[in-house]
Amino acid sequence: MSRKALIAANWKMFKTPAEAKAFVDAFLPLVAGHARDEIALFPSPVLLPTVVEAARGSNVAVGAQNIHFAEEGAYTGETSIGQLKAIGGTHTLIGHSERRQYFAETDEIVNQKLHTALKHGVVPIVCIGEVLAEREAGKTADVLKTQVIGAFAGITAEMAAPIVIAYEPVWAIGTGKTATPEMAVDAHRIIRAEVAKLLGAQVGANMRILYGGSVKADNATALIGQEEIDGALVGGASLKPDSFAAIVKY
Numbered sequence: 001m002s003r004k005a006l007i008a009a010n011w012k013m014f015k016t017p018a019e020a021k022a023f024v025d026a027f028l029p030l031v032a033g034h035a036r037d038e039i040a041l042f043p044s045p046v047l048l049p050t051v052v053e054a055a056r057g058s059n060v061a062v063g064a065q066n067i068h069f070a071e072e073g074a075y076t077g078e079t080s081i082g083q084l085k086a087i088g089g090t091h092t093l094i095g096h097s098e099r100r101q102y103f104a105e106t107d108e109i110v111n112q113k114l115h116t117a118l119k120h121g122v123v124p125i126v127c128i129g130e131v132l133a134e135r136e137a138g139k140t141a142d143v144l145k146t147q148v149i150g151a152f153a154g155i156t157a158e159m160a161a162p163i164v165i166a167y168e169p170v171w172a173i174g175t176g177k178t179a180t181p182e183m184a185v186d187a188h189r190i191i192r193a194e195v196a197k198l199l200g201a202q203v204g205a206n207m208r209i210l211y212g213g214s215v216k217a218d219n220a221t222a223l224i225g226q227e228e229i230d231g232a233l234v235g236g237a238s239l240k241p242d243s244f245a246a247i248v249k250y
């Protein structure tokens with residue numbers, strides 16, 4: 001089974017437009033011709049036009065960190081899927097743990113956003129993962145299954161091909177603590193089995209599942225090199241072109 005890896009940069013609320021452009025200008029030569037993996041950048045909404053323009057014609061895709069589930073409307077401060085597409089964005093994160101934690105995103109909201117992204121042909125990266133207390137209480141498998149079931153409500157096997165899942169143990173995000181490859185592989189197997197149960201063995205086998213949580217150049221090979229791990233969602237270490245390029249070339 002060959003699933004093309006996706007290496008994604010979540011810039012969170014960092015960079016000005018000038019800094020974003022400088023990143024892309026420095027980064028593209030470092031990954032020119034790199035076809036083994038897909039590469040995508042996820043900047044803040046205000047940076048999207050700059051980054052799309054700077055990356056145009058390259059092997060680097062650009063997406064949003066979040067979209068609203070409604071197609072348009074009175075949702076102050078939000079970004080619609082149509083707005084993302086109109087400026088050339090092709091991907092979106094959905095349900096990042098920081099969205100769940102600070103902006104009260106539930107599995108139900110994640111599910112609505114997933115339907116919106118699929119309807120409009122935008123590649124969704126659905127983020128799931130347990131918090132430390134859940135892992136310590138032995139609840140990781142239950143949490144992951146619940147999040148997959150919630151996110152995938154109403155999703156059929158025919159709709160599922162573009163979906164990417166990012167397994168991001170919340171205790172490993174921005175903390176410098178990384179899941180061991182064994183922990184990540186175990187979690188990915190649980191997630192893949194749940195997807196297969198919901199949508200069939202073929203969909204389960206084909207779905208890309210990324211790992212996220214303090215991925216850096218020096219641990220990328222051990223993690224992404226695992227058969228079960230189909231790429232990475234990278235926060236802190238994606239902010240500098242050389243460090244993110246080193247991860248891309250794990």
Ligand code: PEP
Nearest residue numbers: 173174212213214235236
């Ligand atoms: C993230 O933001 O999704 C993330 C994994 O961050 P970090 O790599 O900094 O842990």
